[in-house]
Amino acid sequence: MSDQIQFIVEKLNQEPFRKNYNLITFDSLESMQLLQLLNDVLGEIDPKHAVDIREELPEQTAKRMLSLLGILKYKPPGSASDLSAFRQGLVTGSKPVIHPVLHWLLQRTNELKKRAYLARFLVKLEVPAEFLQDDTVADINKQYEELMEAFKNLHKECEQLKTCGLSTAEIRRDISAMEEEKDQLIKRVERLKKRVETVQNHQRMLEIARQLRLEKEREESLAQQKQEQKNQLFHAEQRLQRAQLQLKEMHHAVVDSKPESLMKKLEEEINFNSYLVTEKIPRELESKKNSTYFLQKVVAEPAMSQSDLSVLEIKINEVNAQMNQLIEKRMMKYEPIDSKFSMYRQQASIISRKKEAKAEELQAAKEEMSSTEKQMLQKTNQANELEGSEVLKGDEFKHYVNKLRSKNTFYKKKRLEIAEITAEYGILQRTEELLKQRHEALQQQLQSIEDKKGISGYSYTQEELERVSAVKSEMDEMKGRTLDNMSEMVKKLNTTVAEKKASLAPVIKELRQLRQKCQELTQECDEKKIQYDSCAAGLESNRSTLEQEVKGLLEECAQEESNYRYINCMKRNLEIQLQRAKEEMKAYVSPDPQERRKAIREQYTRMILEQENLGKKLREKQKIVRESHGPNMKQIKMWQDFEQLMECKRECFLKQQNQTAIGQVIQEGGKDRLVL
Numbered sequence: 134m135s136d137q138i139q140f141i142v143e144k145l146n147q148e149p150f151r152k153n154y155n156l157i158t159f160d161s162l163e164s165m166q167l168l169q170l171l172n173d174v175l176g177e178i179d180p181k182h183a184v185d186i187r188e189e190l191p192e193q194t195a196k197r198m199l200s201l202l203g204i205l206k207y208k209p210p211g212s213a214s215d216l217s218a219f220r221q222g223l224v225t226g227s228k229p230v231i232h233p234v235l236h237w238l239l240q241r242t243n244e245l246k247k248r249a250y251l252a253r254f255l256v257k258l259e260v261p262a263e264f265l266q267d268d269t270v271a272d273i274n275k276q277y278e279e280l281m282e283a284f285k286n287l288h289k290e291c292e293q294l295k296t297c298g299l300s301t302a303e304i305r306r307d308i309s310a311m312e313e314e315k316d317q318l319i320k321r322v323e324r325l326k327k328r329v330e331t332v333q334n335h336q337r338m339l340e341i342a343r344q345l346r347l348e349k350e351r352e353e354s355l356a357q358q359k360q361e362q363k364n365q366l367f368h369a370e371q372r373l374q375r376a377q378l379q380l381k382e383m384h385h386a387v388v389d390s391k392p393e394s395l396m397k398k399l400e401e402e403i404n405f406n407s408y409l410v411t412e413k414i415p416r417e418l419e420s421k422k423n424s425t426y427f428l429q430k431v432v433a434e435p436a437m438s439q440s441d442l443s444v445l446e447i448k449i450n451e452v453n454a455q456m457n458q459l460i461e462k463r464m465m466k467y468e469p470i471d472s473k474f475s476m477y478r479q480q481a482s483i484i485s486r487k488k489e490a491k492a493e494e495l496q497a498a499k500e501e502m503s504s505t506e507k508q509m510l511q512k513t514n515q516a517n518e519l520e521g522s523e524v525l526k527g528d529e530f531k532h533y534v535n536k537l538r539s540k541n542t543f544y545k546k547k548r549l550e551i552a553e554i555t556a557e558y559g560i561l562q563r564t565e566e567l568l569k570q571r572h573e574a575l576q577q578q579l580q581s582i583e584d585k586k587g588i589s590g591y592s593y594t595q596e597e598l599e600r601v602s603a604v605k606s607e608m609d610e611m612k613g614r615t616l617d618n619m620s621e622m623v624k625k626l627n628t629t630v631a632e633k634k635a636s637l638a639p640v641i642k643e644l645r646q647l648r649q650k651c652q653e654l655t656q657e658c659d660e661k662k663i664q665y666d667s668c669a670a671g672l673e674s675n676r677s678t679l680e681q682e683v684k685g686l687l688e689e690c691a692q693e694e695s696n697y698r699y700i701n702c703m704k705r706n707l708e709i710q711l712q713r714a715k716e717e718m719k720a721y722v723s724p725d726p727q728e729r730r731k732a733i734r735e736q737y738t739r740m741i742l743e744q745e746n747l748g749k750k751l752r753e754k755q756k757i758v759r760e761s762h763g764p765n766m767k768q769i770k771m772w773q774d775f776e777q778l779m780e781c782k783r784e785c786f787l788k789q790q791n792q793t794a795i796g797q798v799i800q801e802g803g804k805d806r807l808v809l
Contacts, residue, residue, distance in 0.1 A: 137232060137233070137236045138156060138159065138160065138232065139156065140236060140239070140240075141159070141232065141235050141236055141239060142154050142155065142156060142159050144239040145159075145170070145239075149177060150173065150174075150177070152170075163226070164225055164226025164227070165186070165187075165226060167226045167228065167231045168186055168194065168226045168231070169185075169186055169187075170231075170235070171198070171231055171234060171235060172184065172186050172194070172198070174235060174238050174239065175198060175201055175238070177242070177246075178201075178205070178238065178242065178245045178246050178249050179201060179246075179249040182197065182198075182201060191224050192224070194224075195220060195223050195224045198223060199220065199223065201249070202234070204248070204249065204252045204256065205238075205245050205248055205249065205252075206248070207234065207237060207238075209233075210233060251288070254281065254284050255281060255284070255285070257278075257281070258277070260274055338623065341623050341626065341627075344630075345626050345630070348630050348633070352633060352637075355637060355641075358644075359640060359644065362644050362647065362648070365651065366647055366651060367514070369651045369654060369655065371510060371514070372658065373654055373658065374510065375510075376658055376661065376662075380661070396676065396679075399672075399676055400680075403676075405492070405495065408488075408492060409492065409496075413489065413492060717732055717733055717734070720732035720735075721734055721735075
């Protein structure tokens with residue numbers, strides 16, 4: 134506790150509070166002063182709370198502080214039952230309540246400032262459900278939620294920019310490095326200008342080099358345009374192939390099928406699509422929305438410790454146990470009545486699961502088919518691009534194989550030549566090493582002779598002079614060659630530019646033709662698409678009308694069939710009842726006593742007499758039992774007493790026998806002693 138108070142005093146003496154407290158003065162603060170100090174700290178976190186607590190009621194102050202502490206996710210120490218004591222201590226300004234709150238707030242002031250700022254915009258206003266029925270209120274609430282999500286995204290981007298942004302020192306270092314590079318480049322350009330100015334016709338050469346650069350840039354742009362045109366042509370060919378494939382499939386479907394099969398296929402597709410739209414996709418969307426909602430809720434919650442997670446797990450287990458108990462009670466309550474319905478429900482759930490599984494399998498198969506078709510198109514296009522426009526077949530493939538064989542033999546021949554050259558290179562390298570060794574030996578002999586004659590260094594000086602003269606001659610020759618090469622290079626550049634222009638002219642012409650062809654194919658495809666859409670719309674309208682008629686007729690047929698079955702069952706019941714009534718009348722009116730006994734009336738009359746006789750006998754028996762109940766009970770009591778008496782006599786007899794046996798043993802033992 135002393136460490137806690139010392140920490141609070143240190144923080145309050147720093148910026149922005151500057152209270153100049155020590156441990157004694159802080160501990161001697163009254164309750165109102167403590168509350169005002171807590172309010173000042175809360176006002177530093179959220180400026181809305183920077184008020185004088187003497188100008189408001191204690192209940193309002195406590196309510197305002199509790200609401201802000203709840204937003205800041207402060208958890209009071211102790212259990213949930215201590216919350217009332219915490220509220221009371223906050224109202225009265227109790228030190229055991231105020232000191233932990235101040236310690237917690239001053240530990241994380243910057244974090245709580247950020248949380249309080251976000252709470253102003255992210256604490257959602259709960260609108261009652263009955264108000265959301267109004268369209269205007271619902272739209273405003275939706276706009277409010279969208280603005281809240283936009284604020285979240287903007288705040289995240291702002292935080293990322295704050296954390297990922299470069300510092301001013303780094304930017305200054307980059308600017309200084311770039312300026313140094315700029316100065317170096319300027320100096321290098323000046324040196325190159327000085328070197329070029331000594332060359333004759335340097336202006337003309339610079340102009341030609343500039344034109345060359347422009348032509349290269351133009352060539353690159355034309356190549357890029359050509360590549361773009363090729364890509365557009367490739368995509369147009371792919372679209373054309375897909376359209377042709379769809380058209381071919383439609384032709385096959387129309388030729389090989391009948392209207393009934395087409396209608397059946399369309400009905401299957403419509404049923405599948407309607408199942409996806411009405412059942413599967415909404416269910417998946419709802420599950421995704423629920424998971425997104427729960428994830429957002431989890432993200433909005435503060436970080437949980439292991440103890441919080443264990444408490445939540447315990448609550449989840451308790452709720453699951455309660456749910457299981459309720460389910461068992463419900464099953465025990467409704468099982469005898471709804472046994473058939475439960476069986477039907479299980480069958481329906483099994484069928485729905487099978488339906489969902491088949492729908493998923495069908496969708497996966499469709500996706501796999503579409504991906505396979507895309508891969509097939511890519512493979513065909515790759516095959517068209519490799520070594521020609523089409524896949525080689527027949528004689529062309531044989532010619533290609535022969536060409537590969539000739540290349541293989543040429544490759545083997547060149548490899549043998551390389552092996553021979555490598556062997557000769559090894560021999561020459563060894564010869565060079567031997568010559569170097571002989572040269573070093575001769576150099577040592579020559580140096581020793583020069584030392585003897587007193588002219589050491591003569592050969593080295595002569596070699597240096599020869600080398601310098603050779604280098605000078607080479608430099609002169611190189612300068613002449615450089616000028617010749619530059620003139621030749623300029624001529625080559627001019628010829629290359631002319632050749633490129635001549636070679637690009639047919640390509641540009643071909644590109645124009647291909648563009649025109651692409652436009653024509655696109656126009657034709659659009660026309661075919663319009664025809665297909667109109668035909669599909671007509672078929673769709675006819676199908677919908679026929680479907681409605683068929684649906685109405687099926688409903689009418691089902692209604693009539695149910696009426697027929699109901700009337701038929703009623704007729705059978707009435708016939709059976711009439712037949713039984715006729716047989717009963719016949720048996721009842723018959724003069725034969727045997728036949729009359731078979732009548733239901735006679736049988737019931739006989740059964741009633743038998744039951745009445747049985748009731749009389751039972752009543753008489755009951756009367757006898759009641760009369761003899763008292764004496765019988767007395768007799769049972771006497772027999773029980775007699776049984777206890779006999780048991781007591783038996784026990785006494787057994788005890789007496791045991792005592793006599795023990796006395797005999799003692800007497801026999803005394804006699805034996807006397808004899809001894």
